[in-house]
Amino acid sequence: MPTAIAVTSADLVLPPTDHQTPTAALLPHPDAQPLDAAVADMQVMVEQHGYVVALYPASLPAAHERRLHTVRSVLESDRIALLRLDLPPLGVAVLVRQLRQLSVCDFGAGVLASAARLLAHYVYAGALLHSVTRLDRVPVGLKSHAKSWVPGSQFGVLANPAPQLVRIGTGEQLAGPEFGTHLLVARGQSTSAWVTESLAPAWRVQSVVDSPLPAASPKWWGTAKLIEFAAFLPDISILYQLVASVRREICSWCGIDLIGDRCGFCSAPLVPPEPVQGTA
Template identity: 65%
Template structure:
């Protein structure tokens, strides 16, 4: 039984890298589906897959985000993980595809869900912009703001893992990954080959794939004159080894395995102290929210 990966838009469902990668379930916003119908659909997903990992960008409509939390609250289920992603839209879609790939492996649902935070650090997500005048998600200098009004100026912006901004054509591209990646590119209303030639060559990407531009991208980047890109690990074997190499803990509340400091399903957190335990390693101390029950 494969853990279901769910997303909030069909644009976050990128074509699979291979014929084995399962697709993702597309959740419907409140304006397209009544709450009762959404509850039925979620219950069916749980019955079919056991667990559901729902990914949603931090930029989505807040009404949609509230709907997701309402579903989980009404169902009182610890089988639904709600993961908010701070990645740009195309980067979020790439992360969703990576989790779809990993869902074929033997990772438990808790490890698979908490792996999202780990994998996000290995996704180099950015865009080539025709203007940074309205960009508010990446720090932009006053000089760059002024330059953005110059006709023909273009900027290479990296949102993560380390934010960077360069003037395309006159400055070196942002520092890229030191590991093998596949570059996914989505074209907006900007004409340039800087991403597929200069950036791809500088980053030594193994493959370049085109994808439709997510509808949310212009709002996220503050302009429709853009070319969005995301470089990430595409080899399932490498992804598996990366996640498998991280220490795992057992959640004291729901009993699921997880990596990192928080269980993605029940949201119980763990804090490790520097005091060594009698058996070696750090002492793990768990904490639940003030309400007493993680949610």
């Protein structure tokens, strides 16, 4: 069985791109599921899949995040990875689907969990906003705040991989990927055509696909009058090559294979090798 991928909201589970991509398990809010039921469900997942990689946005309510850690503590399991992501909701959904795609490949659970940090660098997540007065997750200058009060103002905002904000209509453009991507577009209460008619051609995306707007997006961006977007690598063979090309290490704490500088399961940093002492 492939490593189980779990999420904290059903709208973070995008439709699969092929018949092999498994779905993701849902880890409900504490108000929707008693603790004993949450523990039982997680235990079944661990028994069936061996390992569980749970991904959730950094904007997740504190009570929900505490529930995830409580379940792992009750089970006293080192087979549950809790990955907190700083991406906007649609970007989280994209990354979740990529890990779902890779979960059927020959990567161990430790490599799969630590691959989330690597693949996040290749997700260009942003939004078109009609106001930035309540945007607190991307740096906004005083001039932009002032201009957002002008009727008809629109802003292009990039949250990942590097924050950027431009005022639409000034000739400025968001820095896009220098590799082939597909663009996922989720419309809120905005009828602007800027994302599809300006951004997509400028970024030379290969395909534009509409998606429902995640429920957490208006709060994340500070307004419901938005269009969220995320450009991503759609080809599983490229995703596989990216992950496979990184040197694998062994976690010094839990002993699982990983890539990068931190274990996705126990969060222990990679210990650098001891320097070789010269002989006299």
